Amino acid sequence: MKKLPALLIITVCMAFISCSGPGTDRGDQIIVAGKIDGLDQGTISVRRDDVLATADIHPDGSFHLPFSYYANYYFQFRVADQGFWLYLDPGDSIYISAHIDDFSNTFSASGDKSVEAEFMVRKEPLDFGPEVQVMSAGLDEYFEKKNEFLTPLIELVNELEKQNNLDPDFLKLEKAYIELRSLQLDLNFPMSYRMRNNIDRDAPIDFPEEETKQRLESLDYSDPLLLRFGVFRNFANRKVHELRQQMMHGINPGEIGPDSSMIYTVLAADSLFVPEIRDFMIYDMLRANIGFSGPVGARRSVELFTSMNKNPYYTERLNEAMAQWDMLSPGSLVPDFTFTDIDGNSVRLSDLSGKLIYIDIWATWCGPCIAEHPHWDRLIEKYGDNDIAFLAISIDESPAPWEKMVREKEMKGYNWYAENAWQSEIATHFLIRGIPRFILLDRERRIIDPNAGRPSGNISELLDQHI
Template sequence: MKNPGPFLTTFFSAVITLNLFDCQVLATNSYDEIIITVQAFDFEPQEVELHLFNKIAVATPNEIGNSKIKTKAYGPAYYSLRSGRNRIEIYLLPGDSLHLDLNWGDPTGTVSFSGDRVVENQFLIDKHKAKEDNGWADFIGLYRSEPEEFQRKLDLGLYSIYSLIGELKSGGRADRTFVQMEMQYPDYRTALMAANYVQNHSRFNQVPPEDINYSEEEAQQSLLNLDNTNVDLLPLPVFREVLELHRRLIWEKRMNQEVYGQGYDIVMKERFRVLEKNFESGKIVEFIKFDYLSFLLRRSGPGDVDSHFAMFLAETENPVYIQAMKTDLKVWEPILPGMQVPDFKFENPDGDAIRLSDLRGKMVYIDVWASWCGPCRQEIPHWDKLVGEYSDRDIYFLAISLDATRESWESMLNSKEMKGIHVYAPGVWNSEFARHFNVRGIPRFILIDAEGRVILPQTERPSGNIRERLDQLLKS
């Protein structure tokens, strides 16, 4: 088994207290904690989760929909409160207690607040509604718009949000830090949308970027000209999004391209060197490193950059980054290379049960997919070609569907006549297999050895350079 690296040798756990209570009473709170209470109506009995950079607390509602989360606070912060696939953004300071009454089927449309930060959180709801009214919340519709219509939507949204900010300031009751951050929101959000317009318009309308009458270079330069040194804006989600795009543009324009192909470690060192050269603030650089490493971790696991995770954790003193990264690292522990995979049971197209143990004796290349997933469907011809090329080798090709219904899955199989072994995993994202392998997006490709142990919890697609890896493994 591969050594999982120094970052997995020790972990700390955040102190999270979860219990049920009478939602009509708001508890007193210590300054280093936050308390969130929820009364859900017409709710389905799903867990309520609190996210910062990742999930930091969970509560299970009682029989009448009451739930409570009490957890450590990390300064002024925008949190995401979630149940199932629904969510609502909230803002809290250390020591705050906030109560929400809502319907999880439409949280932003039904919520009412009491307790601390009512003004701030009602502003976030009003801002969300303004974005819906002006087309900002319709991601696909916004970017499908032609340039003039796109700009019109930006201007209308700006007018509405500036009006809300004016009311927030004149009211005089909102947290000063919150007001200062929200005053920056319009500039950062519109710059981000403009910088992404050409790429997304091309994608959604299937037109070449060069045929779009919109200056991508000018929009991206406007984003690069925004202040990227103000560490007080780091709690603001849109500021972090701007930093993420800023980072990608900097790497695209200013990295030494010759490092590619020299190994991931050399590439990572060059990327971090460019960050330190182009961003003045050490705290901003620290956040961008954290954000990028966390992205790699959630997408692919520790993989080839475990030394960089270890180095970052050794250098940073930010408790939020430490908790978030160690929490994400812990998720991968059961599926690191060499770990035994549970003997999951699936259903084949005939309705018969099939277990992973039925495939012992050969390596297994797994495709986790669904019929509704566009990128998954794009991989089908590459998958079929790969299966044909390796038909006489010691490898099984197993496609695990996360479709919501068997009918959708079977319809796709019948229409495409897809190759390989096909099985259905009931439960979609909550299926045992998806939860065990931390599947957060599809398609996802996994390699398991002939003894049922993990080779790689995430590997290349059929359309990528998977053949080189398979050939190497099949020779060993």
């Protein structure tokens, strides 16, 4: 959590607690309601992997946010510039209150999982800010700094254990989290230390790295409850990646298709984990891959996963993720979006009619984007006499750094700026969640490839087919 938004007062909300009496099946709906002082408008949202629901903040600061999920989970909420987490079960109703300007100190909760909610708000500032001091420590002080970081979290969990009416799964999770967090720090510190001190990544340092790797290997991957933690999922991902690399070793590169990596990811996860963990891990990786790259390279993987998946929720969400890309299928006409060129003029995609348009969505702060620039320049030199418009569109938060870089580097091709960054028309239309992103349009502004190859890759093959 960053700064934490308020969990709301119960006054007018008490009626919601009694909507479903004891023994009533409340299904998978969860209700979060309350009042945030200091706000008279705006929205509050809840997300797990994507946004699950949003609700309006009323003039008196109150809100009512129902949403559905199939299992107990840690859900992330955001209101104004505040973020907070709640641990909730299907069927729960909770009422929260706080002031938007002093969220963590004014937070209170009533209803289901109220003890857990107040714990989460107290835990947040202990869990992330102090980590910087641990990662910046020297070899001789690392374990002392780590203990200083973990001790308040351990004490908070010890307090939690004394509470009545506590969800047993939540207590089990929070105890496990301490061990997972400790292992995560021990795994990350050597790399951080080497980078800060310009030490080669393979050079030995006075740190128990082998012991740490053994702890990672001996981690119990059989408890699906631990999937609630990103750190556990990251550890599981490492195992999948390592096994996938072993499985693909020795395969002729000519036999590796665009979806081979994901196919072997599915197979690796299937051989490593119990079905519940396997299904979640594959779903999570497929969902992220589809969100970033689209469904073209994932369809066979999704079909393979669907044949083994036991949870219909995952299949439903993957189908939804793929359906989002329907409007980006080859042949679809792209709206005539408006941009600003380097001279401050208003320009549109239609200004490039009659040319193939190879688009680079980038930003000045993006290292991988900058790394593509020399390859971009070479492409322009190679195809200079052909009807191809090389269009670099910046989604920087403001135009100043973009203008500075374009002019200083004398960047080639068309250089345009999109207002509203990630929320710009082109970024939202093309479902852009990561950059650089390359797009190829035909001479009539219709999509050839919504996720085209990079200049450093084999994009020339596709360009040659269409010039």
